[in-house]
Amino acid sequence: MKVSECMSRDIRICSPDHTLQSAAQVMADADAGFLPVGEADRLVGTVTDRDIAIRGVARGLAPDSPLSDVMSKQLLYCFEDEETDQALASMSENQVRRMPVVNRDKRLVGIISLADMAREGQGAPAGAALGDIARPRGAKATRS
Template sequence: MKVSDVMTRDVQVASPTDTVADVARRMSEIDSGVMPIQQGGQIVGLITDRDIVIRVVGEGRDNEIPVSEVMTSPVETCLASESLKTATKRMADLQMRRLVIVDDQGSLAGILSLGDVAREASARALGHTLEEISEDGAR
């Protein structure tokens, strides 16, 4: 199974000059805890709800500052064509909850989160259980 089979697509991005307040509002509207920061077609950073809490609220900074001042950079990426097993091992090794997924040209393709991985594992477990029930026959 490939990363592209389970990743979240249609990811919204922010610009490095967008304010933290604006990005936080957008994250709330789309119910996401992460937003890649893109400039000139390249991913230059990533901001999470945790970044905002720790680096803005926790430090008493103004939420009108540009996200470039508090984003995480550089960003760990993974190819959409990589195996899910390889990607999840990398997430575990790096102790990361999310990976930015890029295509072969380095453009944003999606995000792989622990939630995506859990949903896939749950779907596989459900499929396996249904197979077992079907093999045993209906009772």
């Protein structure tokens, strides 16, 4: 199955200069815990509700602090024309539950999550990937 067949296309994007509070509000409105961060029509990072809580609130950052203070700048993404097993392998290896999806011009076109893949009949592979994601970093996977 191709990533494009099960990804979410209804995405919201924040910019690095959005505030923590405004990004959290976008997440609340969209009922999402993950947002791509873009600037000048390019993906520059991602932010999760956990990033806001742990990297922001726990460190005492003000609600009006810029999102760039807490966002992940490591760009992990997959292509819309990739097979879902490739996306799952990357998610498992990088221990993430969601990834931005880009086209071959590297323009953001969606988001893929383990839940998306499980809903589309990829439950067993998604479950195995979740097991890898949940293990502590550096620990070896228990499956072969």
